[in-house]
Structure formats: C-alpha cells, structure tokens
Amino acid sequence: MSAHTDLPVVDPDLVELATSVFADADVDGTGLDTALWDTLEQTGLARLAVAEDAAGSGGSLLDLAAVLVEAGAGAARVPLAETDVACRLAAAAGLDVPVGPLTFALDRAGALTVDGDTVSGTLARVPWARSAAAVVVLTGGSVVVLDPATATLVEGTNVAEEPRDTLTVDGASAAVAAAPDGAESEFALWAALSRALLLAGAARGALTRSVGYAGEREQFGRPIGRFQAVQQQLALAAAEVAAGGAAAGSAARVVVRDGVGAPTAELAVASAKVRTGEAATEVARIAHQVHGAIGFTREHDLRLTTTRLWAWRDEDGTDGEWATRIGDLVLAAGADGLWPLVTA
Amino acid sequence: MTQTLSRLPALTPPAAELPVRAEALRAEVREFLADERAAGSWTPRSDVWLSGWDEDFTRRLAARGWLGMTIPAEYGGHGASPLDRYVVTEELLAAGAPVAAHWVADRQIGPSLLRHGTDAQRRKYLPGIAAGEVYFGIGMSEPDSGSDLASVRSRATKVDGGWSLTGTKVWTSGGHRAHAFFALVRTSPPEEGKRHAGLSQLIVDLHADGVTVRPIPLLTGAHHFNEVVFDEVFVPDDMVLGDVGSGWTQVTGELAFERSGPERFLSTFPLLAALVGELSGADLGAAGRRQLGSLVARLWSLRRMSLAVAGSLASGEAPELAAAVVKDLGTRFENEIIDAARLLVSVPPDPGAEGGYARLLADAVLHAPGFTLRGGTNEVLRGIVARGLGLR
Ligand SMILES: Cc1cc2nc3c(=O)[nH]c(=O)nc-3n(C[C@H](O)[C@H](O)[C@H](O)COP(=O)(O)OP(=O)(O)OC[C@H]3O[C@@H](n4cnc5c(N)ncnc54)[C@H](O)[C@@H]3O)c2cc1C
Numbered sequence: 001m002s003a004h005t006d007l008p009v010v011d012p013d014l015v016e017l018a019t020s021v022f023a024d025a026d027v028d029g030t031g032l033d034t035a036l037w038d039t040l041e042q043t044g045l046a047r048l049a050v051a052e053d054a055a056g057s058g059g060s061l062l063d064l065a066a067v068l069v070e071a072g073a074g075a076a077r078v079p080l081a082e083t084d085v086a087c088r089l090a091a092a093a094g095l096d097v098p099v100g101p102l103t104f105a106l107d108r109a110g111a112l113t114v115d116g117d118t119v120s121g122t123l124a125r126v127p128w129a130r131s132a133a134a135v136v137v138l139t140g141g142s143v144v145v146l147d148p149a150t151a152t153l154v155e156g157t158n159v160a161e162e163p164r165d166t167l168t169v170d171g172a173s174a175a176v177a178a179a180p181d182g183a184e185s186e187f188a189l190w191a192a193l194s195r196a197l198l199l200a201g202a203a204r205g206a207l208t209r210s211v212g213y214a215g216e217r218e219q220f221g222r223p224i225g226r227f228q229a230v231q232q233q234l235a236l237a238a239a240e241v242a243a244g245g246a247a248a249g250s251a252a253r254v255v256v257r258d259g260v261g262a263p264t265a266e267l268a269v270a271s272a273k274v275r276t277g278e279a280a281t282e283v284a285r286i287a288h289q290v291h292g293a294i295g296f297t298r299e300h301d302l303r304l305t306t307t308r309l310w311a312w313r314d315e316d317g318t319d320g321e322w323a324t325r326i327g328d329l330v331l332a333a334g335a336d337g338l339w340p341l342v343t344a
Numbered sequence: 345m346t347q348t349l350s351r352l353p354a355l356t357p358p359a360a361e362l363p364v365r366a367e368a369l370r371a372e373v374r375e376f377l378a379d380e381r382a383a384g385s386w387t388p389r390s391d392v393w394l395s396g397w398d399e400d401f402t403r404r405l406a407a408r409g410w411l412g413m414t415i416p417a418e419y420g421g422h423g424a425s426p427l428d429r430y431v432v433t434e435e436l437l438a439a440g441a442p443v444a445a446h447w448v449a450d451r452q453i454g455p456s457l458l459r460h461g462t463d464a465q466r467r468k469y470l471p472g473i474a475a476g477e478v479y480f481g482i483g484m485s486e487p488d489s490g491s492d493l494a495s496v497r498s499r500a501t502k503v504d505g506g507w508s509l510t511g512t513k514v515w516t517s518g519g520h521r522a523h524a525f526f527a528l529v530r531t532s533p534p535e536e537g538k539r540h541a542g543l544s545q546l547i548v549d550l551h552a553d554g555v556t557v558r559p560i561p562l563l564t565g566a567h568h569f570n571e572v573v574f575d576e577v578f579v580p581d582d583m584v585l586g587d588v589g590s591g592w593t594q595v596t597g598e599l600a601f602e603r604s605g606p607e608r609f610l611s612t613f614p615l616l617a618a619l620v621g622e623l624s625g626a627d628l629g630a631a632g633r634r635q636l637g638s639l640v641a642r643l644w645s646l647r648r649m650s651l652a653v654a655g656s657l658a659s660g661e662a663p664e665l666a667a668a669v670v671k672d673l674g675t676r677f678e679n680e681i682i683d684a685a686r687l688l689v690s691v692p693p694d695p696g697a698e699g700g701y702a703r704l705l706a707d708a709v710l711h712a713p714g715f716t717l718r719g720g721t722n723e724v725l726r727g728i729v730a731r732g733l734g735l736r
Pocket of ligand 1: 394481482483484485486489490491492514515516517518713714715717718719720721722723724727
C-alpha cells in the first residue's frame, strides 16, 4: 500500500541489529563511546546511508531513520547523526572526508571567515568536536572540511553531558569548496530531521523505562502502575511518544519521496522537530514524576534519556524556532491554502 | 548500571502513503466543493459532522459516488478502498461541509452490516445508505450507562417471531431524523463475572410502534440529542444484527471505526482556517506565529497518525491502542484551536451571527465539551492505552 509508490521499506534485521548494538553499549561514561563506534563501523551502521563510493554502506534514509530512533532510545554516546550529515554535506560540495566519527556545523552567523583555503574565527558548541576526525562546516557560500587539530578547542557540554565544544581557528588551512545552491536551508532540514528522529527514540526510551518502573515500584502495597492517576499520566506520555514517532518517521518518508529541497519536506521536517520537541517536554516531565526521587539522581539511568530530551529539543533549531517558520509558511499560504499545505 | 529495557507495544502502525489514485480523487472532491461553495449551498461551520444536517447535500455527494464508497457494488456501493473514503471525508470536514445526515450510516453502519448483517439486512439498508437516502443513529448510551456501556439495562425478551424491547437510550445524535439505529440491549440477564455476555444488537426502526423520540437541547439550544424510549417495541427475529449474545464484541468492533478518523481532529478546522484568514496581513509577532506553527505541526502529525491507523484498518487489522491515542490527542487538539483563535484575534464569539469568525468561534466554544466525551471519553481511552502498556 505504500504507493506514491515504490518507497523502500525498512529492513527489520537491521533494526534488530541496531537495537542490540545500542543495548550492549556502556551508557554510563561520558564523551565518545569508542567501543560502540568501532562496532558501528564494523557493522556498517556508522555510515549507513552514505554512498558506497564515499566509504558508506549505501543504505536508504529510511534505514538510517530507524537506526537513529534506536540510537536515541539507547542513549548512544556516538555522533551517528552528525557523521551522516557531515558526509552528505561534504559529498554535495565534492569534498573528501577522513574515516572515523565526523561532525557538522551550520555557521549561520558567519562566525568563520574563509580566505582561499584558510579559515579564521570561532565556532561555538560544535557537537563531538573533541572526538571528530573532521568538522564539516557550512558557512556563507562555502563548505569547509576542518581538522579539529588545527583549532584551539574549549570543551563544553549540553545538559546531557554530550560534548559541545568551541573551536577557534586563526588562519588554519582547510579543504574548501563552494556550497551548492540552497544548501543552508537543506542542511538545516537534514540536521533537524536527524535530531527529531533521535528525540523520538529518546522519548520512547524514557517511556519504556517509566512503564517498567511503574510495574516494579510498590507503594501502598501494590505497584504504583496500578493507580489510575499513574496510568493516566503514562497514557498521556505514550500519546506523546506515538505522535513524536509518527511525525519523525513520516517526515523521513516525505524526504525520501520528494527530496529534501521540496516544499513538502520543509513542512514535514519542521513539524517533526516541533512535535518531537513538544513531546520531549511532556514525556520527560511525566517520566520524572513517575520515578520519584530516584529518577532525580545521577545514579539512575532515567537521566540518560530525559537529559537528552531536554538537550535535543533545543538543538538544530528549537521547537519554537521551527514553529515560527511553520507559522510563516501558513500565513503565506493563507486561509484557503492551509489545507492544501497540510495535505501536500 | 546495565540497561534492562523491555519492549513497548507498537504505539502507531507503520506510516501509510495514500495511493496516487486517491490523490486524483482528492482533486475531484476539491473541485466539487469549490463549485458548491461558489453556489452558496452551505456556510462552513465547526463540528459539521455533528450539526450540519443537509439531506440535499448528502444526496449530491451520493450522486458523485462518495457515499457507501467501501460497500460492494452488489449492495449499491462502489467497492472502493477505505483510503479513498478517507480522502473524501477529510476533504469534506476540512471544508466544513454539512455531512451529519449520512455520517453515522456511512462511517460505521455500512461496515457493521457488511461484517455482521444477513444478506437480507444488507439488501434492505446498504443501497439506501449509498444513495444518501437512509440515515442511522447510534443506540448505545443510556441514562445510567455511559462509559460503563456493558451495564445497559434496555431489555429484549423473546416473543413469538421476535423480541419485545423495553428501555431507554439517550444522547441519540440525530435520532429524530434517522430511520433506524442499532440498539445495544440485554437479551439475557447479567451473570456473575460475565458482564459482557448476554448483550445483543437489534436493528430498531425509529418509527416503529412503541418508540418515542424526545428532543434534548444542546448547549446551543439546537436539537441534536434525543432520548429514545422503547415501550414493548416488537423487533422481528430477522432484525437481530449478528448473533444473539455477541453484542459486546460487535459494538467494540464498531467503535474501532469511530475513533481514529479525520473527524477526531478536524471538528474545528474551519475555525483554524478562518484564524489564518484573520491573521494574514495582520502584524503578528513571533509569539503568535509560533503558536500558529505549533498548531499546524500538531495537525500535520495527527493526520499522519490517523492515516497510519486507516492504512492498518484497511489491511484488516484492529489497532485499538493507536486509535485511542489518535482520539485522545486529536480531540484535545480541537480544543487547542479554540484557545489560539480566542487569544490571537480579539473577536467575541457570537452565536447569533450568520457566519464568519464570530459564529465559527461561538459554535466551537459551545460544542467543545463534546469533543472529548463522544465515542468514549478521553479518560476511558487512556485506560485502554494503559492496558496496552501492560499496566492493567
Ligand atoms: C456530542 C455527543 C454525541 C453523542 N452521541 C451519542 C449517540 O449518538 N449515541 C449514543 O449512544 N451515545 C452518544 N453519546 C454519548 C457518549 O457515548 C457518552 O457521553 C460517553 O460514553 C460518556 O458517557 P457519559 O456521558 O454518561 O459520562 P460518564 O460515563 O458518566 O462519565 C463522566 C466522567 O467520569 C469519567 N469516568 C467514567 N468512568 C471512568 C473510569 N472508569 N475511569 C476514569 N474516569 C471515568 C469520564 O471520563 C467522564 O469524565 C454522545 C455524546 C456526546 C457528547
């Protein structure tokens, strides 16, 4: 029935593989999980949707989407999404990238100055920069492949303790090429779509843990999940998880169907980022309420997904920013254009 | 700490895409609706599937082949896919077109008759439904049986050649104009521990001797709800739907068609469209654009979820949990539109206005409480979700 019509389907074995790889990972450390990254490279998951001639596995975006959801659910400490977007951007500009984990930066503010093949300036909060083999930057009309070793690096993190480092370069030499037309809006969408998929997974992970906990924790002589007040809260969280998952998964399908440059893709990806961001807030709130004090500690695993929900909802465009963008699209469409916009 | 993640059940079926053919159909429906509106045949309203009763419009839809779409041709229908029907219904609702007359018959009575009805019952009703001539109500709730539907007290006792029915149904939407409904009644006394046994569905002619239909005005004062009293109404044996004693299973199957369709998030869409009209060209700050954008992100996501459930229903599955989720989120979304419409445009709701924003808003405000009640309250739906999660 997946007409429009020959969309690929997700390979269930692949999802199974991803789930078990992430479940076996060491979730407690901080920074890059090098063992997990090695496994991802060995299994071909690290560059799943990158073309084979660019040292990728040549899988479909729908496969990658399913794997990103699992990575989010498993709180994987790897730049899987960033590596994918970095590879896409470098390939679009005809630049080579090294092997290993990569990262991506969208320099909208023009913080980087490109002069021939030297670059200067400061890039703030670059994901995973300290562990990346290269940073692929979209800045103005250029794509730059930068070696972090040529930069001064100040470590920072997001609220989930994931690396978000500040890089300063002063006349560093880098590979530079012209960015293709429309790159800025398209790569903002790639980044937002990846983040939405990770969010959908993290929301699911937080719900899974909360449902499990509600079945185990006993008060008043019975599991707290037997109380209707707790059940109703978890049902609300489940609805948010369902909505976020459907939005992110559907947006990936629209991008596969129409291409990331299509007007339909913009509404789809923006909706997915808004919906997963809003779900993040509600799911994290309920998950913590259901867990009581123990979930409020660094010792408990709940934080692995909830802190990511809080971090990721504000990355690659906050839900507020993307919602404003949708508001603009809707106002441009007008009263009679709203329904055609939503159903396109 | 190692991870001990158990698995959750699937909360939504896999994403569905509409077939290309359905998109061609959408274009036809839009053209038809544009012509209708140009001719001024109706004014867009909120909650039209409840209040927009227009039998002429219903017959014009039937003439286009857009009623009874999934009913096989041998019963007067069109043998189309449920996804084709989905496209037609969402277009009608988005346009605020008056679809109430045929709504129940087209949505749930046709499918129920096809599943459980005898050949004679199908021949009696299905061609009329597809022609837009035969309208149905829903005979489930009673004065003392709302969420706890299995506690219904209307009783049918066996008599020669049929059943004698006594009791009261209530909140019967359109019962004063419908030809018949399926009454959920007790055909044998409740047994200890088996409260779902002994229930049956009878097809009751609402003009039969012993049936009294009394109006109950809505908040707006409109006549929509009814109380239907049965006083020893004779229901012939051949008007039992499905098997005697299987009423509960049949009714829950019927509810599955009721829960996840586009009417569960589009009841106030005409107000949202009007809101966009009011705001276009106005100097709307970032907060307003954000609120509008957030609503449309929700709408986009809900529609995708609802389509996924429709796709799953079309392939013969019964995704009860996903349907409950769509209805819970969708009916809350219908209310969120009202909040935005009030806060972003300062026009007081006016129930006396002929049309326009003030009237759309007034109808929406006064109809809103029903959104999260009808078809199973949101609290009851969350109970279904909690059961799906293994909590009860
Ligand atoms: C617009 C509209 C149209 C309708 N049309 C029809 C129709 O055509 N035919 C028909 O048969 N019926 C119809 N109904 C009735 C509808 O099905 C009932 O309103 C619904 O099932 C709830 O029953 P109730 O109103 O008796 O509320 P109650 O069941 O009395 O519930 C009252 C409150 O208690 C809560 N509650 C009840 N039980 C539980 C529980 N176990 N856990 C938690 N909370 C609980 C409910 O969620 C609700 O908030 C219609 C209703 C509306 C609003």
